[in-house]
Each structure stands twice: as structure tokens, then as C-alpha cells.
Amino acid sequence: MLKGAVLFLAFAGLAHPQELVHWSLSSDTPKAAPGSTVVLKLTAKIDPGWHMYSLTTTPPDGPNATTVTLADNPAIDSIQVYQPKADHKFDPNFKFDTETFSNEAVFVIPAKLKPDAPSGPITITAQTRYQTCNDTECKRPKKSTADFTLTLDPAAPALAAFAAPPGYALPGAAVPVSQNPDSQGLTAFALTAFGVGLLSIFTPCVFPMIPITVSFFLNQRGGFVQALVFSLGIVVLFCALGLGVTAAVGPFGIAQLGSNPWVNGFIAVVFGIFATSLLGAFEITLPSGLLTKLDRASRRGGYLGTLLMGLTFSLTSFACVGPFVGSLLVSSVQSKGVQPVVGMLSFAIGLASPFFFLAAFPGYLKKLPRSGGWLARVKVVMGFVLLALMLKYFSNIDQVLQTGFLTRERFLAAWFVLFALPGLYLLGLLRLEGIEAGEKLGIGRLLVASLFLIFAFSLLPGMYGAPLGELDAYVPAPSGSASAATAGSSRVAWMKNQYREGLELARKENKLVLVNFTGYSCTNCKWMDANMFPRPEIAEAVKELVPVELYVDGTDAPSEQNQKLEDEKFNTATMPYYVLMGPDENIIAQSGGLTRDPQKFLAFLKTRPGA
Incomplete structure (x- = not known):
């Protein structure tokens, strides 16, 4: 009989696996008026020795990120989920850095109530899906729920506007350190x-x-x-x-x-x-x-x-x-x-x-090698290259202030001259210090001169709308130039600095919004615009979205508003920074910085709610 009791208890333990995370939903506001925003707190108490993963999206070969949603409720209009700062460290189970919570994690959920919600008590249910691991093993993902009863009362005191607590942020998309762009x-x-x-x-x-x-x-x-x-x-x-x-x-x-x-x-x-x-x-x-x-x-x-x-x-x-x-x-x-x-x-x-x-x-x-005329030639060539760099930084000013003086054509024409001159100098066709009259042209000089001239002539197609590949990140974009019409067919029709208008259009067309925090002088942003978005599969995916670009490095009022939005809502100053969101500003996915992986960026663009 004793053996049977032991077996019964063992199988009972298998039938009801141990709960490693214990969830509860609460609020400091037991009563709220319809139309207000009530702040919910979802607390996860985690057993010692175990950890669960943050809300941050993980790579396909990584752990399951925690997901937090609210069950459908006719009284709730929209929500956001803020997570505390997670522990960022190497995970022996997945062989790269992950974001984890141990002991306890409290998620903050501002829930916007509908103005026409009827009075009386409502039950709010938080739904979670999470995975727990320790240093040697991982459990399969589990689902859990937690309830809280809120009373809707039009006479309830007005609630203060929601502000994210210190250290809290909306979840983003992360990659392991071994693959991290930074x-x-x-x-x-x-x-x-x-x-x-x-x-x-x-x-x-x-x-x-x-x-x-x-x-x-x-x-x-x-x-x-x-x-x-x-x-x-x-x-x-x-x-x-x-x-x-x-x-x-x-x-x-x-x-x-x-x-x-x-x-x-x-x-x-x-x-x-x-x-x-x-x-x-x-x-x-x-x-x-x-x-x-x-x-x-x-x-x-x-x-x-x-x-x-x-x-x-x-x-x-x-x-x-x-x-x-x-x-x-x-x-x-x-x-x-x-x-x-x-x-x-x-x-x-x-x-x-x-x-x-x-x-x-x-x-x-x-x-x-002995010092000699070659050092003088190095000086002259460096001088021309620095003049080209000087023009690059004057171009940054032109783009930020939007003066339109240094167009793509003018910039590339100037660079053509500044990179052709060193080539002509090294060939002995331009007389400056370092090359004597009648001096024999060596193989080294001929090779370097050829490289400068090849580079200079490779710039010319860009003046007529042709893409320049990697170089497009460092020269003015076709927009505002005569070549814009040629390049325009492959460019995304961004809604420039029209955040609210983009949300409204997405609401009418029942689409998601792609927000692109970008910069006039941001080289990584230009690279993405010139080399990632024109790709056929990326362009097709963007057509299913409402693309909005928000410039954050200008000196005008819209740029200042965009900076404030990126800082306060997403707690970042990264350029470029891409956000996929619903018309109600519910964030679906985020991706920061440049990526050269089209499939990875395409997967981000195709992320959908609940995926």
C-alpha cells in the first residue's frame, strides 16, 4: 500500500507540473471612470533558481519571449505593456546573451477604457505565455491567466495622465550579442x-x-x-x-x-x-x-x-x-x-x-623604404581627399537645414573633380609638389592613379539616377534632385513627419503603420533607403503597411516633436529606428539600427499581432 501511495503521488506530480511562476493582476485604482486610463500591474513571482524571459522579441533559435495580453473586454479600448529593466547576460542554454527576469517581475499595463463603457464591476483577465529555464534545463512554454475586478463609476476621481515609471520601457526586438549590430x-x-x-x-x-x-x-x-x-x-x-x-x-x-x-x-x-x-x-x-x-x-x-x-x-x-x-x-x-x-x-x-x-x-x-618624394606625394593626395571629406560635412549641414544647395548632382560633380585630380597629379598631368618634371612613372603611381580615376568616373552614373550601392549612404539622396524622377519608381512613398495622419490613414485602410525614425545626415538611414527598401520583397511587404518617416535630426519644430516621441515612447535615440504598430498605437514589433539581412528585415515587416 505504501508503494502504491508513492506511485500515486509521483504520477499526480506528473499530471500537475510544478508552477514555477505565480501570476497576479492588481491596480492601485479600484474604481475608474469610463474614458480614463487605469494602470494595471501584472506581477510574476518566480521560484528561486529559475528565470523567465523578457517581452523582447528573440531570434528564431532563441528562447520563447514572454507575451502579455488582456482577454477581449468590451470596456477596454486599447492597452500597452511596459516591462522593467531585465538582466542582460550570457545564457548557457542558448549560447548567447538573453534578457531574463529572476525572483520577481512587475509589468505595467496602462489600459484605456471606452468612454461609453457601462457602469459596474468588470473582470479584467491578463493572459500570459512564458518559458522558464535554469542554468541546465528549460521547461516548455506555458500559458497562464490572472484576474482583477475593476468598478466603473462615472463619479470616480479623475486619474493622472500615465507616465512610464523609471526604468520601464516598451518591449523591442533584440538579437544576441554575437549578432548584435552595435x-x-x-x-x-x-x-x-x-x-x-x-x-x-x-x-x-x-x-x-x-x-x-x-x-x-x-x-x-x-x-x-x-x-x-x-x-x-x-x-x-x-x-x-x-x-x-x-x-x-x-x-x-x-x-x-x-x-x-x-x-x-x-x-x-x-x-x-x-x-x-x-x-x-x-x-x-x-x-x-x-x-x-x-x-x-x-x-x-x-x-x-x-x-x-x-x-x-x-x-x-x-x-x-x-x-x-x-x-x-x-x-x-x-x-x-x-x-x-x-x-x-x-x-x-x-x-x-x-x-x-x-x-x-x-x-x-x-x-x-627611404624617405623621399613619395612622402610629398602622400601629402598632396591626402589634401585632395580631405577636401572631399570637407564637402561631405558641408553636405550634412545642407541636408539638415534643407537648403537644397548641395544637390546630389552638384555634390557628385564636386567629388568627381576632387577624386580625379589626385589621379591626374600622380600621372604627372597636374604639377604640384612631389613630382619632378620628366620623372619616370612607376607601377605603384600608375596603380594608385588608376584607382582614383576609376572611382571618380564611377560617380558619374549617380548624377543621372543610377544607384551607387554602399556609397549612397554618404551622398545626398535623389529626392530634390533632377535624378529623383529616375530613382523614384523604386522608392517608398513615405509620409514625411505625418505621424497622426499616418495613424488615421491606417485606421481607414485597416493596415499597420511602419514608423521610420530617420535623419537627414544619418548614413545608416540612407543605406537602408538606398539598398534595403528598394528590394522587391521588401517593397512588396511595405505596400501592405502605411509607411511614415519621422526625421529626428533637423532643427525645425517637427524634428523636435519627433525626437520627443522617440525618446518618451520608445526610450531610444537610435537612427534608424523602425516600429511596426497598429492604428491605436499598439506596438507590434521594433527594430533598431542598420541590418544587411533582407530576410531578417522582411520577417520584421511581416510581424503581425499575436504572431
């Missing part, structure tokens, strides 16, 4: 910065210093360590520059800085000054007093002297590496967080690594 972008940016640092070696201010500096280390006691300390001095200065930029503007300020007309104007002027200097108009030098003091301090010997020597070298090299540093810092302000620091750290390591390498393996010093 993490991928940071890695690519760091590698680019490292490569730019290596290229900076071949500038006239740096290359001649290599044999002199390395020979100094070799003649010192502990030369290998001296080279390491010298490299550290370079890293310290450039990292301090990156930290200064981050501290000055903050993580969200960095994201907005890239579209500021004054900032773009300052950058354009600085690039213009560097360009004219490199082309031989004048020479940029740092204050002699500062350099003299640093040089005197570096001669004291020891590791401190070598460290100061690295700082002095970094400052004196700025006349040539300044444009590279400026370009990296400008690229970093298009995103947020630590990119300025990562960029400067990677750049400094790239710049310092040849000194360290040659100090460790001095035999390679003899294989370095």
Missing part, C-alpha cells in the same frame, strides 16, 4: 581605427621619425621596455582624447552630435585647414613653448622621460595624423557609448605598433 559595428570600427593607425605611419610627420626613434631605444639600456613605454605614451594621449570627447557630450549627446549643423561646420572648416596645409599653402605647427617643455622633460631619462617622449611625438605628429583622428572621432559620434575611446585606443595601438615591433626585431629597420 557589437559588430564596434568590432569593425576598432579594426578600421587600427588600420588607420597603421596607415598613419606613412605620413611625412611620422615615417622619418621611425629609424631615429627606434635607434634611440636600441642605444638605451632595456631598449625593449623603453619602446613599450614610448608606445604607452602614444596610447595615453589618444585615449585621453577619446575619453574627453565621451565625457564632453555623453552617450546620448554623441548620437545627436553627428547631425548638429554647427559641429558639422566646425569639422568641415578644420578639414579644409588641414587640406590646404597638406597641399602646401602653409605649415601647421604646435606652440613651440609647449613642445620645448615636453622635449626638455623627455630628456631626463628613465621611463618617465620615455613616456613623455611618446606624448611629445604624438603632439608633433598631429599635423599629419590630425585628419585621421578627426575622421575617426566624427565616425564615432554617429553612434553612442564608448566608440570614441575604442577608436582612439585602436588607432594609437596601430600607430605605436611599428615602433614596438622594430625595437623588438631591429633587423627589419634596414628593409624600410
